[in-house]
Amino acid sequence: MGVTDRMSKFQFPESIRSRPVYGTLEPRPGKAHLMIADAEGAEALIDLAAQDADLVHAAHIIYIPKNTGETYVEKLRALAPAQLYVGPSYEASVPRIRRVLSDAHMGLQVYLTGTEGLMGQAMNEAMQAGIPHSAIQTEHRGSVARRMQCVHCKGITEDVMTDPFVCSHCGLNLFVRDHYSRRLAAFQGVCIDAEDPGNVPEPVELYK
Numbered sequence: 001m002g003v004t005d006r007m008s009k010f011q012f013p014e015s016i017r018s019r020p021v022y023g024t025l026e027p028r029p030g031k032a033h034l035m036i037a038d039a040e041g042a043e044a045l046i047d048l049a050a051q052d053a054d055l056v057h058a059a060h061i062i063y064i065p066k067n068t069g070e071t072y073v074e075k076l077r078a079l080a081p082a083q084l085y086v087g088p089s090y091e092a093s094v095p096r097i098r099r100v101l102s103d104a105h106m107g108l109q110v111y112l113t114g115t116e117g118l119m120g121q122a123m124n125e126a127m128q129a130g131i132p133h134s135a136i137q138t139e140h141r142g143s144v145a146r147r148m149q150c151v152h153c154k155g156i157t158e159d160v161m162t163d164p165f166v167c168s169h170c171g172l173n174l175f176v177r178d179h180y181s182r183r184l185a186a187f188q189g190v191c192i193d194a195e196d197p198g199n200v201p202e203p204v205e206l207y208k
Contacts, residue, residue, distance in 0.1 A: 008040040008141040013207070015178045020120065022140040027052035030135070031107030033059040034100055035081075036122045038090065040142030041114025042072035048111070049079045058082055059111075060100055064090055064118065090118055097122065101129035113139040117147035117158060120185030144206055149186040150174055156186055162203035164192045173200045 012022075025048050033055060037045055042063060049056040060083040063076055073086055087093035101108075110126050112119040119138045126136055145159040155169025163176035167189065174189030181188065193199050 008043050010140060010144055010207075012140070012144075018180045019178045020116065020138070020180060020182075022119070022138045025111050025113060025137050025139045027055045028109050028137070030109035031105060033109050033111065034104070035059050035061045035111040035113075036063075036093075036097065036118070037061070037112070038064040038114035038118040038142075039066040039068045040072075041112075041118070041139075042068070042076055044113040044139045044141050045111070046072075046075060046079070053079070056081055061085070062087065062093055062097060062100075064088070064093055064114075066115075090121060094125070097125050098129070101126060101131065104129065104131070108135060110136045111139075112136065113141055115143050115145060115159075116140065117145070117185065120147065120180075120182070124182070124185050146176065146206065147186045148174065148176065148189045149181065149184055150189050152191060156184070157189070160189075160206075162205055164200060164203055165189070176206065 025044050027048065035045055045061065056079045059081045061076060061081045062085045064087045065073060076084055085096055108131060110131055112122050123136060145161045148157045148160045150167040150170060150172060152172055153167065153170035155167060157165065157168040160176065164173050165176065167174050172191045173193055175192040177188045177190060179188040
């Protein structure tokens with residue numbers, strides 16, 4: 001296990017079947033390689049390059065720094081990928097992701113790493129483009145923040161770090177559940193004080 005593994009890896013506790021399970025990126029043979037990462041996900045790509053530099057030289061990397069700023073950008077550039085796109089947000093990167101996937105031929109390998117929100121949304125794009133599940137790898141790195149859907153108003157709140165949390169759309173106090181929608185790439189939040197309005201416990205940080 002490298003230094004970066006100790007810095008940004010998190011062992012999620014066992015949960016229900018719908019909750020995604022992540023692995024460790026490994027080099028795979030393929031005609032093309034698409035790597036999508038955010039924040040500390042860059043560390044997983046750096047580790048991957050240490051295993052097979054030629055694979056990364058041939059890869060198209062799409063990277064969203066989020067709150068890490070410039071920390072990893074030059075390190076990724078130093079890997080000398082075939083293409084490196086640094087985007088301001090996942091939403092801004094979607095057109096490029098869709099274009100790369102639409103132009104892909106049989107044999108494309110997809111590597112997703114970083115936050116759960118990034119991996120879930122990018123996996124949806126890959127699956128909709130017809131990329132087989134067996135050709136998609138995931139590795140969680142960095143923040144354990146969740147992308148949550150309010151089951152009441154259907155609004156999505158990004159980067160939730162506490163339980164309960166306040167829905168950014170309707171203002172309800174929501175309990176963070178492990179139930180996960182692959183279609184929405186989001187966990188589900190349910191009103192915590194529906195039967196006893198105002199009786200809301202103090203928020204605690206996830207996994208603390």
